[in-house]
Amino acid sequence: MAESRTWVIGDVHGCANELADLLRACGVDDxxxxxxxxxxxxxxxxxxxVVQIARDLGADAVMGNHDVRCVQWWRNQQRGIKAEPEPAHAHACHSLTDEDWQWLSRRPFVLPLPREHAIxxxxxxxxxxxxxxQDPxxxxxxxxxxxxxxxxKRIEDGIPWASAWPGPELVIFGHDAVRGLQQYPHALGLDTGCVYGGALTACALPSRRLISVPAQRDWCPVRESA
Ligand SMILES: [Mn+2]
Structure with missing residues (x-):
């Protein structure tokens, strides 16, 4: 009987097909x-x-900067402040259900995993x-x-923060598709740029085994650092 595992998954950015491929490749079960x-x-x-898959899995997630900005747009709508979403968010803003928004808006900015000695x-x-x-x-x-x-927030403005993280907890993060996979003794960066035609990567805990699946295409040719 296999041990139950924890899978931490990198930046999905709406790449639902690749997420389904990755869950299959990892053999994630209930x-x-x-x-x-x-x-x-x-x-x-x-x-x-992607949000539907995450909710169906009963998954946890932390807030990313794009999640924050989409949720802000939704909250403004709720308050009667109507605005067009920015182009990169238009599909998300116009397709999520109220239940999806409720779920997404309740994500924390940081999630300790004490059993795995990870954050x-x-x-x-x-x-x-x-x-x-820590500031959200x-x-x-x-x-x-x-x-x-x-x-x-700028790549060229210093050293990778993860290279200076002393531990003891392993911090697992995303958000840096330019640096890509980052592996330090106490920090692991999982943004392998799926939405830019790279790959979607998961890490199993406690083994730290990495599994990636390739993007089906470049879904977002225009890069933006924000
Ligand atoms: Mn990000």
Whole structure:
């Protein structure tokens, strides 16, 4: 009898076909726990299907920067503030159901997995700051650390934050398709750029085994750093 496992899955961005391929490749069954690193929606083709799959799995997910901006659009709609969603979010904003929005809007910015000695966050954590004092804005957008230890969302603005994370917990994150797969002793970056024609990657815990499936195509030719 196989042990139940925890699977942490990288940035899906609406790539529902690849997500289905990945779940099949991992052999995920209903004893397993599935956790997404965020940015389930936006940019890609089938954001509604991705949220549906996540909800059907009873999965956990943390908030990505694109999830945040789509949820903001929905909250504004609810308050009677009508605006066109930005183009990268149009499909997501017009296809999610109220139940999907309720689910997505309740995702935390950081999710500790104590049994696995791991922490899941979308973009990163600033070393030396307690988890409950980390800024959601940084947790969902940072990529680098400057010389003074402050976070930056820009790749070229310092070192990869993950290279400076001291542990002891393993932090699993996404949000950095340019750097791609990042493997440090106590930090693992899983954004392998599926929506840009790369791959969708999962990590099994506690083994840290990685499984990837290729993108079916480049769904989002225009890159944006935000
Ligand atoms: Mn992101």
């Amino acid at each position: 004893r397993d726990r599935v956790v997404f690193v965020g940015d389930l929606v936006g940019k890609g083709p089938f954001s509604d299907k 899941v966050v979308h973009a990163g954590l600033v070393p030396g700051i307690p988890l409950d004092e 804005k940084h947790m969902s957008t940072m990529r680098s650390l400057r010389d003074d230890g402050s976070p930056s």
